Amino acid sequence: MKNAHNTLWAHSKSAALTLAFAAGTAALLAGCAGVKPPPKEYTQDRLDEQIQVPPGNVVALETTAVGLLNYECKANPAKGGNIGWVLVSPQAELMDRTGKKVAAYSGPPATWTHIDGSSVVGMQVAVAPRPGATNLDYQLSKGTPGAAPGVMQNITYIQRIKTKGGQDLSKACTQTDMGDKLTLPYQADYIFWKAA
Incomplete structure (x- = not known):
């Protein structure tokens, strides 16, 4: 039993x-x-040559930014003092490919600050037209990292691609409009590069 x-x-x-x-x-x-499957490895093969990052650099961080661009109607020194809409301050939040907020964009000067406290300032070196009159141009900037250690410490270049909005400057901006403000929403991917 x-x-x-x-x-x-x-x-x-x-x-x-x-x-x-x-x-x-x-x-x-x-x-x-x-x-979800891992994201595809970033490639710049389809980008205009002038905004491609030179060999010897690798992608350090891929982000998507959503934010606002604030313009003011005033004389633009970059355009010979002609009156027009001048970007006075950007503000955006950057998310990584998982959707997590990892950085903020502000300026001037154009500054990206990571949540770890590290930052990088960008100086534009080239632009490439983006289809659509109201979309920001694609852009390549040379990076100058801040002193704080972290993700942004060794950034050499920043690419702005896949832009949407941010440049509908059709609102009147003449001598009588001087001082008027304009705020436009925009989205863009910012790709951060470092030396290989």
Whole structure:
């Protein structure tokens, strides 16, 4: 009788373990089905040559920015003193490819500050036209990192690509409009590079 009881107990225990293992495997597979594949490695092959980062650099961080660009109607020294809309301050939040906020963009000068406290200032070196009159140009900036250690400490270049909005400057800006303000929403990808 004892042997029959032990045999029955062993079979029940084995069946319970098998059932638990099967249920756990099914749950694991179901969980994995919702996991997104890793993002494709960034390539700049389709970008205009003038905004491509030179060889010897690798991508350090890929982000998408959403924010506002604040303009003022005034004389623009960069355009010979002609009156026009001049960018006076950008403000945007940057998310990494997982959707986590990792940095903020402000200026002038154009400054990206990571949540770890590190930062980099960008100096524009080239632009490339973006299709659509109201989209910002694509841009390549040379990076000058701040002193604080972190992600931005070794950034050599910053690319602005995939722009949407930010440049609908059709509102009147003449001598009589001097001092008027204009705020425009925009989105762009900022790709940060460092020396390989």
